[in-house]
Amino acid sequence: MKRLLSAVCLAAAAPLGLAASPAASPAASPAATPSAASTPVRLTVDASQSKGPMTPIWAWFGYDEPNYTTAPNGKKLLSQIATMSPVPVYVRAHNLMTSGDGSHALKWGSTGMYREDKDGKPVYDWTIVDAIFDTYVERGMKPLAQIGFMPEALSQRPQPYQHSWKPGVPYEQIMTGWATPPKDYDKWAELIYQWVKHSVERYGRKEVESWYWEVWNEPDGHYLIAPDTKREYFKMYDYAADAVKRALPTARMGGPHTAGAGRFMDDFLEHALRGKNYATGKTGSPLDFVAFHAKGQPRVLDGRVQMGMGIHFQRLDQGFALVEKYPELKGIPVIVGESDPEGCAACGMQTNPENAYRNGTLYASYTAASIAREYDLAARRGVNLIGAVNWSFEFEDQPWFAGFRDLATNGVDKPVLNVFRMLGMMRGERVAVGGDQAYDAAAIQAGGVRGARTDINALASKDKRSVAVMVWNYHDDDIVDAGSPVELHISGIPARRVQLRHYRVDQDNSNAYTAWKRMGSPANPTPAQVAALEKAGALAQLGKPGSLKTPDGKAVVRMQLPRQAVSLVTLTY
Incomplete structure (x- = not known):
C-alpha cells in the first residue's frame, strides 16, 4: 500500500x-x-x-430537537463539544416553548412550559426546559435562547398542533399550530418575562447576562403563519424584547434570524433602529446583536454530489452587507444563526441524494474551508462576526450513518467533528x-x-x-x-x-x-x-x-x- x-x-x-x-x-x-x-x-x-x-466563531451549534439534549448520546456529544472548545460553546435549539411532554421526533421537540387552567389562567412548568439548560450550564455551555415556538394555549390556530413530518414529505407540512403568532400578546409577553425571571433565579444574574436571547426562527420563511408575516414578527419581537429587558435589563436581545438576507431583514433592522415599537410606543426596539442564516446549495451532477459553497458565501456576504449599511450597527455583534452546506439537517440522503456528502470527508473539508473564509468575508464588510452556528447535532433512534447532517451517529463521531477538534486547538x-x-x-x-x-x-x-x-x-x-x-x-x-x-x-x-x-x-x-x-x-x-x-x-x-x-x-x- x-x-x-x-x-x-x-x-x-x-x-x-x-x-x-x-x-x-x-x-x-x-x-x-x-x-x-x-x-x-x-x-x-x-x-x-x-x-x-482567532475568534472562535465555530464554537456555536444548533438543532431542531431540544429533547435530544438530555438523551444519553446527546449528553455525550455535548460533553465532547464542550471539552474541545477553549471558550464556552453557545447552543441554539428550536421548540423551547412548544407544548408537549418532551418526546422527540424529527424536527420536533417540546418543553410544555405553558398551559392554562379551566379559567384561562397561566400555568408555568419549567421542568423540561430547566433539564435542557442544566445540561448546557453543567458543561460550561451557554444558550442562544430561542423564544419559540407558540404554546398550544396561545396559538391562533391550535389544531392540528404537532406535525407528523418525515423525510420525503413536502416541507410545508411541518407548519401546524405551533407556527402562529400569539392570540394574546400580553399573556405571551408575561410568559417570556416569567421564563427569563425564573432563569435568573435558577442560574444567577451573571450567568444569564452571558446568554443571548432571540425570537423565533426564519420568520421570512415557512416558520411563521400570518396574513402579514412581517408586521406580526416585528410585533412579536417588540413584545418579547420588552419582556426580556423587564426581567433582566442587562440581557442581550437580538435577531431576526431570517432564512436569508433580503428585504425582510432590511426592514427589520430599520424597524428596530427607527420604527415605532409595538409594545412601548417608543422609537426603536432593543437590538444587542444581529443574526441571520446563510446556506449553500449542493446538487447531484453526473452522478455525484457537487457542493454549492459559492452560494453559501454569496448569502453570507448579503447579510454582512445589510449590517454594514446601517452606521448605527457599526461594531454590533453579528451571529450567523445557521451556517451550513444546505438547509435541512433531518433530510437524509435516501430522500435527498444531494446530501450524501454528510458521512465522509467532503463535509469535513467543506467545513474547514468555509469557516476559515468567514473571517475574511466579515472583515471585508467591517462587521463584528462573533459566531457561525453549525446546525448539526445528533439524531436519536436512527440507522447508522443514515445521511443526516449530524456530528455523530449512535454515539460514534463522524469525520466532521474532528475538524472542530482541530479548530479548538487554534488560539490567540x-x-x-x-x-x-x-x-x-x-x-x-x-x-x-x-x-x-x-x-x-x-x-x-x-x-x-x-x-x-x-x-x-x-x-x-x-x-x-x-x-x-x-x-x-x-x-x-x-x-x-x-x-x-x-x-x-x-x-x-x-x-x-x-x-x-x-x-x-x-x-x-x-x-x-x-x-x-x-x-x-x-x-x-x-x-x-x-x-x-x-x-x-x-x-x-x-x-x-x-x-x-x-x-x-x-x-x-
Missing part, C-alpha cells in the same frame, strides 16, 4: 521523516480517481504577521497565510471551487506557546484521490526549538465511516465493533511528536494531502 509521508525540515536542511499513514483508497469514495499531481503546492505562514483575533491571533493554489473568499463567492484546480489553503494561528496551521484540500465535487504534495513554509516562529504534531482527517484517519463500511456496513454493530468505530472516529495523530530546532524561526512541513482531507500541524514551544 502507498504511504503518505509527513516530514519536517529546517528551511535549508534535509527532511526529517516523522509519520506515515495509508493513502486514500479509491473504493472509499463513490467517485475516486488517481491523482496526477506531482509538483508540490507551496503554502506560506508568517507567524509574525497578525490578521486579527490569526496570522498571515499565502499559497500558490489557494482560492480566496471572493473567488469562491463568484464561482465556487470548480474545474481542474482544488482549493489547497490554510488557516493559521499563534499564541504565546504555539503556532497551529490547519490545511485542507477542498473541491466542490465529491471526488477523493491521492491529492497533492504540499510544502508548508512557516516563518516568524518565536522559539529555537519546537515540538511538532500532525493530525489528519482523511479516508483512513479520524474516519469512523470508512471503518464502518469496511466492516460491511452492519445495521447493528456488535459491542466490539462499536468500540472499534469509536476508536476510528477519534482525532488521529500521524506518527509520534517530533522535536525540531528552529534557530532562525523557520520550518518547512511536507505532506501528501489527499483531496477532501484536512490536516492540523501544531508547533509548540
Whole structure:
C-alpha cells in the first residue's frame, strides 16, 4: 500500500521523516480517481504577521430537537463539544416553548412550559426546559435562547398542533399550530418575562447576562403563519424584547434570524433602529446583536454530489452587507444563526441524494474551508462576526450513518467533528497565510471551487506557546484521490526549538465511516465493533511528536494531502 509521508525540515536542511499513514483508497469514495499531481503546492505562514483575533466563531451549534439534549448520546456529544472548545460553546435549539411532554421526533421537540387552567389562567412548568439548560450550564455551555415556538394555549390556530413530518414529505407540512403568532400578546409577553425571571433565579444574574436571547426562527420563511408575516414578527419581537429587558435589563436581545438576507431583514433592522415599537410606543426596539442564516446549495451532477459553497458565501456576504449599511450597527455583534452546506439537517440522503456528502470527508473539508473564509468575508464588510452556528447535532433512534447532517451517529463521531477538534486547538491571533493554489473568499463567492484546480489553503494561528496551521484540500465535487504534495513554509516562529504534531482527517484517519463500511456496513454493530468505530472516529495523530530546532524561526512541513482531507500541524514551544 502507498504511504503518505509527513516530514519536517529546517528551511535549508534535509527532511526529517516523522509519520506515515495509508493513502486514500479509491473504493472509499463513490467517485475516486488517481491523482496526477506531482509538483508540490507551496503554502506560506508568517507567524509574525497578525490578521486579527482567532475568534472562535465555530464554537456555536444548533438543532431542531431540544429533547435530544438530555438523551444519553446527546449528553455525550455535548460533553465532547464542550471539552474541545477553549471558550464556552453557545447552543441554539428550536421548540423551547412548544407544548408537549418532551418526546422527540424529527424536527420536533417540546418543553410544555405553558398551559392554562379551566379559567384561562397561566400555568408555568419549567421542568423540561430547566433539564435542557442544566445540561448546557453543567458543561460550561451557554444558550442562544430561542423564544419559540407558540404554546398550544396561545396559538391562533391550535389544531392540528404537532406535525407528523418525515423525510420525503413536502416541507410545508411541518407548519401546524405551533407556527402562529400569539392570540394574546400580553399573556405571551408575561410568559417570556416569567421564563427569563425564573432563569435568573435558577442560574444567577451573571450567568444569564452571558446568554443571548432571540425570537423565533426564519420568520421570512415557512416558520411563521400570518396574513402579514412581517408586521406580526416585528410585533412579536417588540413584545418579547420588552419582556426580556423587564426581567433582566442587562440581557442581550437580538435577531431576526431570517432564512436569508433580503428585504425582510432590511426592514427589520430599520424597524428596530427607527420604527415605532409595538409594545412601548417608543422609537426603536432593543437590538444587542444581529443574526441571520446563510446556506449553500449542493446538487447531484453526473452522478455525484457537487457542493454549492459559492452560494453559501454569496448569502453570507448579503447579510454582512445589510449590517454594514446601517452606521448605527457599526461594531454590533453579528451571529450567523445557521451556517451550513444546505438547509435541512433531518433530510437524509435516501430522500435527498444531494446530501450524501454528510458521512465522509467532503463535509469535513467543506467545513474547514468555509469557516476559515468567514473571517475574511466579515472583515471585508467591517462587521463584528462573533459566531457561525453549525446546525448539526445528533439524531436519536436512527440507522447508522443514515445521511443526516449530524456530528455523530449512535454515539460514534463522524469525520466532521474532528475538524472542530482541530479548530479548538487554534488560539490567540490569526496570522498571515499565502499559497500558490489557494482560492480566496471572493473567488469562491463568484464561482465556487470548480474545474481542474482544488482549493489547497490554510488557516493559521499563534499564541504565546504555539503556532497551529490547519490545511485542507477542498473541491466542490465529491471526488477523493491521492491529492497533492504540499510544502508548508512557516516563518516568524518565536522559539529555537519546537515540538511538532500532525493530525489528519482523511479516508483512513479520524474516519469512523470508512471503518464502518469496511466492516460491511452492519445495521447493528456488535459491542466490539462499536468500540472499534469509536476508536476510528477519534482525532488521529500521524506518527509520534517530533522535536525540531528552529534557530532562525523557520520550518518547512511536507505532506501528501489527499483531496477532501484536512490536516492540523501544531508547533509548540
